Amino acid sequence: MVSDVRRVLGSNLPGIALTGLMLVSIPLALATAAVGWAALTALVVAAGQFAEWYTRRDEFDKLHRVLARASFDVHLRSALRTAAMPVLLLGLAESAPLVIATWCAWLLWLMVSAIGLLTAARELNQAGAAARGIGVKALEPRVGSDPTSGNWPHTAAVLVLAALAQWSAEAAWLGAAGITAVSAVYLYSLARRIQRTLRLSGTRRMKAINKALREYRPEVVLYAGGQASTGYQSNVWLPTLDGLDQRVLVIFQNPALWNELKPSKTPVICVQKAAEYLTLDVSSVKLVMFPGNNGNNINLLRLPHLRTTFVGHGDSDKLASVNPFTKVYDEIWVAGQAGQDRYATAGVPIPADHFVHVGRPQLTQLAQKLAAAPPRQRTGTPTVLYAPTWEGWTTEEHHTSLVRCGVQIVKALQAAKPGVRIIFRPHPLTGTRSPAAAAALKAVIDLLPESDISYPGQGELYDCFAEADLMITDVSSVVSDFLFTDKPYSVVNTSGLSDEDFVAENPSISASYLIDGNLNGLAAALDAARADEFDVLAAKRHALRTYILGPTGSDEPFQKAVDQAIAINDLKEKKRVTV
The missing domain is CATH 3.40.50.2000 (Glycogen Phosphorylase B;)
Structure with missing residues (x-):
């Protein structure tokens, strides 16, 4: 495990320092609690919990995966570290209420961990739809954030109050009352989260997303129907999508992609269930881009009012670049002439007018x-x-x-x-x-x-x-x-x-x-x-x-291709309506 952690952190000095604090704080907190050093115990546990919270950022994601594979995940680390709370009081406190309050605070923390994990699992596996950047705060994804990672203020407050309460019997009663109050606030915040998850389950989430889509009215969609490891296929397009003149939306199906997609200005929604696509309001959408060939693409390919194009996720001579499945799209966007010639060379007959040369806007x-x-x-x-x-x-x-x-x-x-x-x-x-x-x-x-x-x-x-x-x-x-x-x-x-x-x-x-x-x-x-x-x-x-x-060094060919595809779609829809 040590070599894996060292490989992930590399020369990231702040990361090395925080990881060291996160790990060393566990035995140090238990040791200082056992000998009765209340103030130092409070400081060590608070610092360790802060390190846990801080390293939940995206750049430390691989670190936590390594630790989890070693069966030393955040839940076990935090449970061991915060066990210093009741250990400290066993040796120091003469006030029964203070001991009881501190023990109850620790048991509350364990309960919160269990309930929080169940809540997160529900959000990930059962909620179906989630959204980012589209104006529905209640649907912002929590995937990737641990429900216990934000508990360090509660833990710190309990320990500080417990340490201060050692000075006198009166302070012990005040400490017990303070610990009870802090724990009540923490429990209330968890209850609100559970209520939020239950309230926005099932069809209510889709109704909220559809309402936001009717207000946003996206014109262009990038659809990713692949597995979690295919997030890079969408990431290569996000900067380009951010610069388009049209209103753009990213839709994907696998919720694990929340952890893979890079930040962008473009709104993102996750719609997991095939049945939910039957009610998804994409009436304003005119063009759908597909970065990968996947069976789930049928969720949007089946809609006749959409113009579809395969944009891929890079130009190469691999066989995947000439997949016969590509015939299902209205257009195939390639970088240069080589991308078009590959299909003919591979014996995949596609009419020449289906190809559009857009260069590589990422360049x-x-x-x-x-x-x-x-x-x-x-x-x-x-x-x-x-x-x-x-x-x-x-x-x-x-x-x-x-x-x-x-x-x-x-x-x-x-x-x-x-x-x-x-x-x-x-x-x-x-x-x-x-x-x-x-x-x-x-x-x-x-x-x-x-x-x-x-x-x-x-x-x-x-x-x-x-x-x-x-x-x-x-x-x-x-x-x-x-x-x-x-x-x-x-x-x-x-x-x-x-x-x-x-x-x-x-x-x-x-x-x-x-x-x-x-x-x-x-x-x-x-x-x-x-x-x-x-x-x-x-x-x-x-x-x-x-x-x-092909034409490189500019986004103009790609923007022109988007404009032309939308114009063709508008003309087609106009003819369909007048027939």
């Missing part, structure tokens, strides 16, 4: 990061980004180089002369399906210091692009986006195909320095990163960029 963010980055110093130590993709949904392990030669790549980079700086950025789904990929991921992480690892969700991929002088990767969407930087890149060929056939199947890698499973080609790639004179593929890379990415 405006990368352009800003590249402009803000210091000029590349070819005389210094080059930075190499190793960003392998994940193992994919099939049994073919060659999707990711991580399994075949990930460890060898990292060791070769560490041994390179002159030296290089390494950034390792794994795909967020790595190891979720294949035990071999999970083992390879751990092996690579164990080789590297924390400063060389960029975990998904703890840093932006485009920040890694801005820092890198060379990227080593697999066939994936990071290839297309990295082309925008005009920097050299390498793709690892572990497919078993010859280099010629491998390139023929994957046009986006045709300007890359290919590396095979034995690392042949790595030296040439490193030379290209060190000096322009060795970067023999620079011109080819620049020409490939337009073919792959």
